[in-house]
Amino acid sequence: xxxxxxxxxxxxxxxxxxxxxxxxxxxxxxxxxxxxxxxxxxxxxxxxxxxxxxxxxxxxxxxxxxxxxxxxxxxxxxxxxxxxxxxxxxxxxxxxxxxxxxxxxxxxxxxxxxxxxxxxxxxxxxxxxxxxxxxxxxxxxxxxxxxxxxxxxxxxxx
Amino acid sequence: xxxxxxxxxxxxxxxxxxxxxxxxxxxxxxxxxxxxxxxxxxxxxxxxxxxxxxxxxxxxxxxxxxxxxxxxxxxxxxxxxxxxxxxxxxxxxxxxxxxxxxxxxxxxxxxxxxxxxxxxxxxxxxxxxxxxxxxxxxxxxxxxxxxxxxxxxxxxxxxxxxxxxxxxxxxxxxxxxxxxxxxxxxxxxxxxxxxxxxxxxxxxxxxxxxxxxxxxxxxxxxxxxxxxxxxxxxxxxxxxxxxxxxxxxxxxxxxxxxxxxxxxxxxxxxxxxxxxxxxxxxxxxxxxxxxxxxxxxxxxxxxxxxxxxxxxxxxxxxxxxxxxxxxxxxxxxxxxxxxxxxxxxxxxxxxxxxxxxxxxxxxxxxxxxxxxxxxxxxxxxxxxxxxxxxxxxxxxxxxxxxxxxxxxxxxxxxxxxxxxxxxxxxxxxxxxxxxxxxxxxxxxxxxxxxxxxxxxxxxxxxxxxxxxxxxxxxxxxxxxxxxxxxxxxxxxxxxxxxxxxxxxxxxxxxxxxxxxxxxxxxxxxxxxxxxxxxxxxxxxxxxxxxxxxxxxxxxxxxxxxxxxxxxxxxxxxxxxxxxxxxxxxxxxxxxxxxxxxxxxxxxxxxxxxxxxxxxxxxxxxxxxxxxxxxxxxxxxxxxxxxxxxxxxxxxxxxxxxxxxxxxxxxxxxxxxxxxxxxxxxxxxxxxxxxxxxxxxxxxxxxxxxxxxxxxxxxxxxxxxxxxxxxxxxxxxxxxxxxxxxxxxxxxxxxx
Numbered sequence: 040x041x042x043x044x045x046x047x048x049x050x051x052x053x054x055x056x057x058x059x060x061x062x063x064x065x066x067x068x069x070x071x072x073x074x075x076x077x078x079x080x081x082x083x084x085x086x087x088x089x090x091x092x093x094x095x096x097x098x099x100x101x102x103x104x105x106x107x108x109x110x111x112x113x114x115x116x117x118x119x120x121x122x123x124x125x126x127x128x129x130x131x132x133x134x135x136x137x138x139x140x141x142x143x144x145x146x147x148x149x150x151x152x153x154x155x156x157x158x159x160x161x162x163x164x165x166x167x168x169x170x171x172x173x174x175x176x177x178x179x180x181x182x183x184x185x186x187x188x189x190x191x192x193x194x195x196x197x
Numbered sequence: 198x199x200x201x202x203x204x205x206x207x208x209x210x211x212x213x214x215x216x217x218x219x220x221x222x223x224x225x226x227x228x229x230x231x232x233x234x235x236x237x238x239x240x241x242x243x244x245x246x247x248x249x250x251x252x253x254x255x256x257x258x259x260x261x262x263x264x265x266x267x268x269x270x271x272x273x274x275x276x277x278x279x280x281x282x283x284x285x286x287x288x289x290x291x292x293x294x295x296x297x298x299x300x301x302x303x304x305x306x307x308x309x310x311x312x313x314x315x316x317x318x319x320x321x322x323x324x325x326x327x328x329x330x331x332x333x334x335x336x337x338x339x340x341x342x343x344x345x346x347x348x349x350x351x352x353x354x355x356x357x358x359x360x361x362x363x364x365x366x367x368x369x370x371x372x373x374x375x376x377x378x379x380x381x382x383x384x385x386x387x388x389x390x391x392x393x394x395x396x397x398x399x400x401x402x403x404x405x406x407x408x409x410x411x412x413x414x415x416x417x418x419x420x421x422x423x424x425x426x427x428x429x430x431x432x433x434x435x436x437x438x439x440x441x442x443x444x445x446x447x448x449x450x451x452x453x454x455x456x457x458x459x460x461x462x463x464x465x466x467x468x469x470x471x472x473x474x475x476x477x478x479x480x481x482x483x484x485x486x487x488x489x490x491x492x493x494x495x496x497x498x499x500x501x502x503x504x505x506x507x508x509x510x511x512x513x514x515x516x517x518x519x520x521x522x523x524x525x526x527x528x529x530x531x532x533x534x535x536x537x538x539x540x541x542x543x544x545x546x547x548x549x550x551x552x553x554x555x556x557x558x559x560x561x562x563x564x565x566x567x568x569x570x571x572x573x574x575x576x577x578x579x580x581x582x583x584x585x586x587x588x589x590x591x592x593x594x595x596x597x598x599x600x601x602x603x604x605x606x607x608x609x610x611x612x613x614x615x616x617x618x619x620x621x622x623x624x625x626x627x628x629x630x631x632x633x634x635x636x637x638x639x640x641x642x643x644x645x646x647x648x649x650x651x652x653x654x655x656x657x658x659x660x661x662x663x664x665x666x667x668x669x670x671x672x673x674x675x676x677x678x679x680x681x682x683x684x685x686x687x688x689x690x691x692x693x694x695x696x697x698x699x700x701x702x703x704x705x706x707x708x709x710x711x712x713x714x715x716x717x718x719x720x721x722x723x724x725x726x727x728x729x730x731x732x733x734x735x736x737x738x739x740x741x742x743x744x745x746x747x748x749x750x751x752x753x754x755x756x757x758x759x760x761x762x763x764x765x766x767x768x769x770x771x772x773x774x775x776x777x778x779x780x781x782x783x784x785x786x787x788x789x790x791x792x793x794x795x796x797x798x799x800x801x802x803x804x805x806x807x808x809x810x811x812x813x814x815x816x817x818x819x820x821x822x823x824x825x826x827x828x829x830x831x832x833x834x835x836x837x838x839x840x841x842x843x844x845x846x847x848x849x850x851x852x853x854x855x856x857x858x859x860x861x862x863x864x865x866x867x868x869x870x871x872x873x874x875x876x877x878x879x880x881x882x883x884x885x886x887x888x889x890x891x892x893x894x895x896x897x898x899x900x901x902x903x904x905x906x907x908x909x910x911x912x913x914x915x916x917x918x919x920x921x922x923x924x925x926x927x928x929x930x931x932x933x934x935x936x937x938x939x940x941x942x943x944x945x946x947x948x
Binding site for chain 1: 207209210212213214215216217218219220221222223225226377378379380381382428429430431432433463464675676677678830831833834837838839840841842863864865869871872873875877878880
């Protein structure tokens with residue numbers, strides 16, 4: 040297979056590169072674009088550590104061939120705090136203890152931002168359901184649930 | 198307690214901002230110029246001799262750097278307690294997925310193809326795959342009798358007690374292997390030049406363990422081996438011993454190629470090749486009076502250690518000491534053995550032997566209660582250890598302990614009595630049966646017995662030229678909060694702001710050896726050392742007349758800066774001193790096993806679906822006494838995370854073994870709890886400051902792993918009226934036991 044010309048908008052910035060069509064979006068983000076905030080946990084779409092938004096949809100970037108992402112708009116953890124200030128979700132994770140080892144955290148925060156778009160005031164079941172594709176081995180999820188609730192409250196107050 | 202400004206408050210995680218921004222740099226986020234990638238060729242059989250190695254066609258082998266055991270300059274060994282664990286197989290394979298050859302190439306995508314193209318021919322030898330097979334001894338795979346280590350604890354006169362018993366209750370309990378499943382797989386980078394020596398960056402818990410191992414392996418002088426821990430994405434014990442192995446592999450490739458080498462495992466390689474929690478079997482025979490007094494116990498505790506001894510002797514030790522639970526046994530005998538089998542060595546995992554033996558005793562207590570007709574909470578209450586009583590090793594409990602109080606609080610918070618009665622009434626014929634179960638337990642903080650004396654740990658604090666105060670320790674952060682609590686302790690001791698304290702990177706060329714980050718020792722032992730080092734720093738500044746009796750943070754930092762300017766350095770170190778009157782007999786296994794214990798009572802409420810046989814945990818109450826709580830948000834997170842791992846251990850996480858190889862080495866088929874599997878975990882602390890811990894702290898990290906599994910199985914047994922004595926307990930296990938006796942009439946099942 041030969042290299043293909045790919046154009047993307049990543050965190051609001053137009054990016055152009057050459058990649059093999061079946062390269063994983065995860066590798067393109069990490070290796071070509073240096074966006075190492077997106078993590079690999081399992082490489083098979085189970086853990087959600089590689090979660091990013093493609094055109095606003097939450098996906099596992101380890102399962103997306105780059106050819107499929109061509110022409111899309113992508114948001115990674117590096118694009119969440121656009122202004123340099125922490126996003127309410129990031130602040131809430133920090134304050135509530137939602138991040139321990141930090142490996143699931145970027146994907147978990149991207150999933151939280153996605154969840155809050157869908158449900159600005161999520162109830163407990165919506166939070167559990169919304170994050171069920173993101174595995175955390177450290178926290179037991181309680182601090183994460185609290186962080187999502189706090190993020191929702193902070194968003195409301197903005 | 199209570200007058201501190203910083204200790205006991207929920208200050209923010211030191212490295213938290215970097216983590217929530219995705220800016221924290223883990224090993225796979227780091228590249229060095231000219232770096233190439235390494236991969237490992239592994240055994241496909243459990244045991245046998247290598248006859249021939251062939252490099253298959255279609256691979257440009259000339260481009261590869263290939264290392265074997267012959268390339269090891271020093272000893273072919275990963276140094277743990279014994280020296281039986283080879284870095285690379287020379288002739289004989291002893292478990293599946295054992296490392297035989299190392300390959301390196303600039304294109305990491307080519308490596309899996311190259312690994313697959315190496316063809317190895319073996320002469321197979323018989324292998325053993327369970328405690329029972331190993332114990333039988335007809336095939337000897339390690340030493341003379343397959344036994345890595347054995348212990349015997351004896352207190353009182355067990356043999357005389359049986360005749361006085363109203364009841365003798367016997368049982369056998371077993372626990373399975375458990376995969377750590379840290380979200381970040383193992384990975385390292387090694388670089389070598391003859392001038393600078395060897396440097397290894399990696400995801401790890403214990404930089405000085407890797408250092409010790411690499412000095413032996415490379416034959417390099419100690420100051421030519423430098424180990425640096427980088428941000429580590431979870432460990433739970435799984436990065437205690439294995440980083441020495443993967444570090445050694447990368448080092449050999451770096452030394453042979455002259456280029457930096459990264460080895461990063463993918464999930465399957467990490468799951469099939471690295472350590473797991475030791476599977477166990479515990480047999481208990483106990484003598485009890487009709488009014489619920491425990492008279493004696495005879496406990497036989499066995500662990501499956503895998504193919505090499507690694508940490509099995511110490512895991513066995515902790516499990517043996519914890520086998521009696523939090524009860525005063527006037528007479529007890531515990532015999533234990535760790536057996537060799539032909540699977541990858543089992544290793545450290547949060548709890549370190551205690552979750553195994555505590556599972557057994559806490560299931561057994563419920564069975565004793567049932568047999569003598571006493572409520573399980575009451576049986577426990579009548580036998581709890583308290584101040585002045587002695588443990589199985591004869592250790593006198595000197596600090597105040599109120600297990601009865603913890604139990605009462607847990608029962609109230611969980612509404613235990615009302616629910617137990619209500620479930621008993623409602624369960625007959627129900628499609629969904631409800632149960633509620635208790636566990637009571639203890640966890641020893643710090644190394645066992647003489648361990649802390651041998652470690653002889655050192656911590657330090659210093660100041661930089663610009664007046665920044667730094668904590669210097671080899672203790673590592675991997676999510677538990679090491680960075681944060683040690684900086685809290687230093688700030689408290691120095692009387693300055695938390696933000697003014699930094700923690701140096703755990704780099705063996707920069708920091709003293711504070712011992713490994715294991716065994717629930719960081720808050721209590723290392724925290725105390727940091728506290729002392731901080732006080733030394735303050736006294737130095739006062740003695741130099743740079744600091745008065747009162748100061749602001751700015752004044753303190755200015756004084757530190759002035760000291761560095763004038764004398765070139767400001768540094769204070771402190772070395773471990775054992776608490777007074779502590780005695781441990783390594784031979785007889787008697788005496789003060791631990792400087793302190795943390796105590797807890799947990800209550801689990803479950804539903805057993807009688808159609809699917811699925812178990813859900815509906816509510817979980819965790820009440821514990823861990824001494825002073827240094828940071829309530831981090832401490833609560835430790836408990837909740839441990840409980841979630843315990844739920845997985847009890848109900849979901851099953852390693853499927855096929856002749857010593859994990860057959861389900863993927864997240865797809867090894868199931869850990871998700872956000873939808875976890876009940877509300879309600880965490881409560883009683884705070885009884887420990888006189889020898891940092892600001893009263895004891896160990897916390899491992900404790901919450903010990904209690905969930907027995908509480909959950911006790912609840913399932915309550916719900917179903919059946920004894921379930923093995924974990925993991927999967928729906929198919931319940932189905933096999935109950936399925937032949939349908940509790941729900943067939944016409945109701947059909948929907």
